[in-house]
Amino acid sequence: MALWPQKKNRNRPRVCDPDARPYAVFDGAGLTIGGKQILQGLTLTLQEDRIGVIGLNGSGKSSFVRLLNGLRSPSDGTLALFGAPSAQAEPELPRHVGFVFQNPDHQAIFPTVEEEIAFGLTQLGAGKDESRRGARTFLAQHGCEQLADRPISELSEGQKQLICILAVLVMEPSLLVLDEPMTSLDALASRRIRDKLLSLPQKIVMVSHDLDHFDGFDRLLWLEEGRLRMDGDPDTVREAYRRDVALRLGSEQEPAAL
Ligand SMILES: Nc1ncnc2c1ncn2[C@@H]1O[C@H](COP(=O)(O)OP(=O)(O)OP(=O)(O)O)[C@@H](O)[C@H]1O
Numbered sequence: 001m002a003l004w005p006q007k008k009n010r011n012r013p014r015v016c017d018p019d020a021r022p023y024a025v026f027d028g029a030g031l032t033i034g035g036k037q038i039l040q041g042l043t044l045t046l047q048e049d050r051i052g053v054i055g056l057n058g059s060g061k062s063s064f065v066r067l068l069n070g071l072r073s074p075s076d077g078t079l080a081l082f083g084a085p086s087a088q089a090e091p092e093l094p095r096h097v098g099f100v101f102q103n104p105d106h107q108a109i110f111p112t113v114e115e116e117i118a119f120g121l122t123q124l125g126a127g128k129d130e131s132r133r134g135a136r137t138f139l140a141q142h143g144c145e146q147l148a149d150r151p152i153s154e155l156s157e158g159q160k161q162l163i164c165i166l167a168v169l170v171m172e173p174s175l176l177v178l179d180e181p182m183t184s185l186d187a188l189a190s191r192r193i194r195d196k197l198l199s200l201p202q203k204i205v206m207v208s209h210d211l212d213h214f215d216g217f218d219r220l221l222w223l224e225e226g227r228l229r230m231d232g233d234p235d236t237v238r239e240a241y242r243r244d245v246a247l248r249l250g251s252e253q254e255p256a257a258l
Pocket residue numbers: 033034036038055056057058059060061062063064
């Protein structure tokens with residue numbers, strides 16, 4: 001799979017500025033798939049270092065974050081990424097946006113940890129031996145040197161998730177997008193990964209159903225039925241979201257109580 005389309009287009013002028021702030025500007029953006037409106041009327045500017053995304057199942061969170069790495073393109077309105085219209089930015093996005101999927105088994109493609117990490121370095125242009133050495137150094141920098149020779153399939157879910165995050169980070173993306181990266185992790189592993197994420201220099205956009213994961217974040221977006229229901233500081237948005245969930249539960253329970 002061609003992860004780095006810009007390699008084939010070396011002579012094409014670069015349009016993305018990886019340090020651009022804002023890094024994403026949505027103006028009336030929407031997404032329709034198979035005639036179904038999945039996202040609509042999104043007008044917002046992303047420039048903060050740590051942005052969270054919440055919402056009920058099916059509210060459009062995964063679809064929204066997929067717009068950030070070009071896995072999806074808006075059907076309505078406009079979206080600018082790293083200072084360029086999304087259609088022009090798309091070929092360069094794999095270089096600037098690291099995407100971590102919810103399920104590590106959907107992401108990891110190589111047998112061993114070292115190979116998985118080394119792949120990112122070969123994509124950056126390093127030779128085979130250089131990539132392997134670089135992978136070991138990178139793993140050591142993140143306290144994971146003992147995992148280098150382990151088959152990925154034999155790692156625990158937490159270790160797999162960490163390796164998937166490192167495999168993306170080794171490519172030095174400017175923006176890290178994570179779609180529910182801690183769902184299958186225990187409290188300790190998810191805390192460790194969250195602390196690791198908060199320590200990174202990268203800008204982060206993260207989807208999670210666990211509202212505690214947004215401690216230390218700058219901003220929280222709440223999506224509902226494909227629209228932005230609320231956008232603000234995490235404490236305010238979390239509180240409103242909790243109240244809304246409680247209200248929904250209350251109104252569902254009323255008929256049963258009668
Ligand atoms: N490829 C697709 N084709 C048709 N409908 C889709 C497609 N992808 C997503 N949808 C629909 O878009 C809506 C939003 O889906 P999305 O996966 O973005 O939600 P989500 O908020 O990430 O949900 P969850 O919390 O369950 O992961 C859902 O109704 C889903 O069925």
